[in-house]
Amino acid sequence: MGLTATQKIVASHSGREHVAVGETVTVKVDLAMSNDMTSPLAVKQFRSAGARKVFDATKICIVAGRHMPFRDEAFGKSVDGVREWCSEHGIANFYADMEGMDHALVPDLGFIRPGMLICNADSHACTYGALGAWGLAMGSTDMAYIYAFGETWVRVPETIRVRYVGRPAKYVTSKDYVLATERALTVDGARYKTLEFCGPALDDLSVDERFTIANMGIEMGAKSSFMAPDRKVADYLASRTDVPYEAVWSDEDAEFERTLDIDIGELGPVLAKPHSPDNVVPVDEVKGVRVTQVCIGTCTNGRLIDLQQALEIMRGRKVAKGVRLIVTPATAIIMRQAEELGLIDEFRAIGAQINPPGCGPCTGWHQGVLGDDDICVATHNRNFPGRMGSPKAQIYLSSPYVAAAAAIAGVITSPEAIAP
Amino acid sequence: MIMKGRAHIVGDHVDTDQIIPSRYLGTLDPAKLAEGCFFNLLPGFATRVRRGDILLAGENMGCGSSREHAPIAIKSTGISCVVARGFSRIFYRSAINIGLPVVICPEAIDFTAAGAEISVDFDRGVVESAGRAAEFAPFSPSILEILSAGGLVPFMSRRLAQEEI
Numbered sequence: 367m368g369l370t371a372t373q374k375i376v377a378s379h380s381g382r383e384h385v386a387v388g389e390t391v392t393v394k395v396d397l398a399m400s401n402d403m404t405s406p407l408a409v410k411q412f413r414s415a416g417a418r419k420v421f422d423a424t425k426i427c428i429v430a431g432r433h434m435p436f437r438d439e440a441f442g443k444s445v446d447g448v449r450e451w452c453s454e455h456g457i458a459n460f461y462a463d464m465e466g467m468d469h470a471l472v473p474d475l476g477f478i479r480p481g482m483l484i485c486n487a488d489s490h491a492c493t494y495g496a497l498g499a500w501g502l503a504m505g506s507t508d509m510a511y512i513y514a515f516g517e518t519w520v521r522v523p524e525t526i527r528v529r530y531v532g533r534p535a536k537y538v539t540s541k542d543y544v545l546a547t548e549r550a551l552t553v554d555g556a557r558y559k560t561l562e563f564c565g566p567a568l569d570d571l572s573v574d575e576r577f578t579i580a581n582m583g584i585e586m587g588a589k590s591s592f593m594a595p596d597r598k599v600a601d602y603l604a605s606r607t608d609v610p611y612e613a614v615w616s617d618e619d620a621e622f623e624r625t626l627d628i629d630i631g632e633l634g635p636v637l638a639k640p641h642s643p644d645n646v647v648p649v650d651e652v653k654g655v656r657v658t659q660v661c662i663g664t665c666t667n668g669r670l671i672d673l674q675q676a677l678e679i680m681r682g683r684k685v686a687k688g689v690r691l692i693v694t695p696a697t698a699i700i701m702r703q704a705e706e707l708g709l710i711d712e713f714r715a716i717g718a719q720i721n722p723p724g725c726g727p728c729t730g731w732h733q734g735v736l737g738d739d740d741i742c743v744a745t746h747n748r749n750f751p752g753r754m755g756s757p758k759a760q761i762y763l764s765s766p767y768v769a770a771a772a773a774i775a776g777v778i779t780s781p782e783a784i785a786p
Numbered sequence: 787m788i789m790k791g792r793a794h795i796v797g798d799h800v801d802t803d804q805i806i807p808s809r810y811l812g813t814l815d816p817a818k819l820a821e822g823c824f825f826n827l828l829p830g831f832a833t834r835v836r837r838g839d840i841l842l843a844g845e846n847m848g849c850g851s852s853r854e855h856a857p858i859a860i861k862s863t864g865i866s867c868v869v870a871r872g873f874s875r876i877f878y879r880s881a882i883n884i885g886l887p888v889v890i891c892p893e894a895i896d897f898t899a900a901g902a903e904i905s906v907d908f909d910r911g912v913v914e915s916a917g918r919a920a921e922f923a924p925f926s927p928s929i930l931e932i933l934s935a936g937g938l939v940p941f942m943s944r945r946l947a948q949e950e951i
């Protein structure tokens with residue numbers, strides 16, 4: 367019996383030849399991460415435990431760029447505390463100069479490579495699966511322990527395989543693939559498990575498009591996402607790092623809990639209706655719903671291709687009256703690329719406002735919080751009640767195409783219907 | 787160890803945004819976090835909890851973001867233990883790490899009324915209320931070790947002390 371990629375990664379990080387599904391083992395962590403929201407508690411716990419040194423400063427990366435600039439002094443103070451801790455321990459990979467948010471920045475810096483085991487105090491650590499790495503989400507106290515000892519315990523999970531087949535119609539994106547998967551698996555269909563994505567329609571996607579799918583594994587409860595690294599991943603890394611890596615793949619005869627085929631050819635653009643990411647319907651089913659805010663950005667869809675796709679629909683047009691259009695590039699690197707390509711100017715001409723790089727209004731913390739009567743179409747990954755502010759606000763999740771169409775029409779509409 | 791208290795009940799898929807909205811994430815002050823606990827879902831929750839009360843939840847309790855503020859907020863209200871049909875994995879780990887026992891017992895929520903007395907017997911692995919009882923599986927050895935140390939921080943201190951000898 368062969369092994370899944372998950373089993374191989376866990377085995378190689380626990381000094382074992384073989385691990386069985388269901389076993390609990392101690393694993394060594396290749397990269398330990400936390401952010402502006404989760405680092406302060408990790409640092410506090412590290413100190414209260416009496417830890418005096420970190421396991422390996424070069425294997426820690428802290429990105430405090432999700433919610434920059436500070437919205438209040440308390441937050442500024444807590445990030446400053448993290449800054450001090452990093453300098454105390456010689457952690458050079460500390461990013462708090464408005465570089466943007468970790469899930470887009472850290473892969474772009476070449477720090478995520480196939481076969482790695484990464485722990486991040488953030489639920490979307492599964493994003494790194496797009497590069498054939500195992501990104502494991504943890505709480506802050508777990509991270510404090512990892513910062514001290516460089517290891518943690520894990521239960522070896524089952525793997526569910528999702529295979530994308532068929533050819534996508536125009537305006538069907540990787541966001542639609544993952545929302546369709548969400549509908550099929552529901553919000554806890556992959557709880558405690560690895561979601562391994564594969565299939566010809568996945569192979570056809572760029573690495574940036576794949577991040578969108580891997581990112582939403584947690585929205586199905588997954589412990590992690592995984593995609594077999596291919597030529598495109600190798601090319602992505604070639605321009606970003608010269609650190610060698612050892613890619614792993616699931617064996618053909620590995621034991622998957624089940625395989626789910628999703629025919630992309632049958633799919634049109636979809637949205638997740640309030641208040642759950644698995645409440646997914648074709649756009650036509652909710653067309654005509656009036657919209658007050660449109661958000662383009664986040665770790666799910668805040669990369670260059672997402673901005674480009676939105677502009678395919680919006681270019682040269684105007685945001686509908688009564689709609690606030692907010693664009694949040696995920697990182698400063700993406701912001702710069704978008705500027706160089708003239709995309710930022712185009713957004714401005716359309717009537718969009720551009721946020722600083724980061725997470726933007728995704729968690730309702732700042733930069734676009736929703737009021738009671740707001741109806742928002744967002745390229746985000748979560749639409750739980752109150753996620754972006756008022757629990758009465760309605761949040762729809764979609765691809766950049768569908769969000770852009772709503773911004774121009776002022777109501778939910780299919781990109782096809784409004785495309786230039 | 788036996789925990790006893792009045793039952794408070796929430797439904798399925800209660801995510802961490804509903805447990806504690808992001809506007810409370812700028813603080814680690816337990817009193818503030820208690821105030822924000824279930825802010826939209828059950829306004830004034832903390833004022834109704836008596837120290838030692840027990841929270842019952844449905845499926846996938848604590849799904850969503852990894853914010854550890856969520857289990858801390860629940861613990862800060864005075865809740866001694868959470869019994870659910872199921873937990874999201876990050877919430878489950880974090881609750882154990884901060885010394886908030888979490889028990890997977892799918893039946894308990896079916897026979898326990900809001901406000902009723904409920905007891906959780908960790909040695910026998912039994913939840914009881916209104917004369918009905920259901921069993922739950924014992925904690926795994928690694929979890930038990932953390933819980934009996936009082937959470938991951940004291941567990942860590944112990945390991946640090948051992949490694950220095």
Ligand code: SF4
Nearest residue numbers: 490664665725728729
């Ligand atoms: S963009 Fe939203 S979901 Fe992604 S890391 Fe930031 S806050 Fe979390």
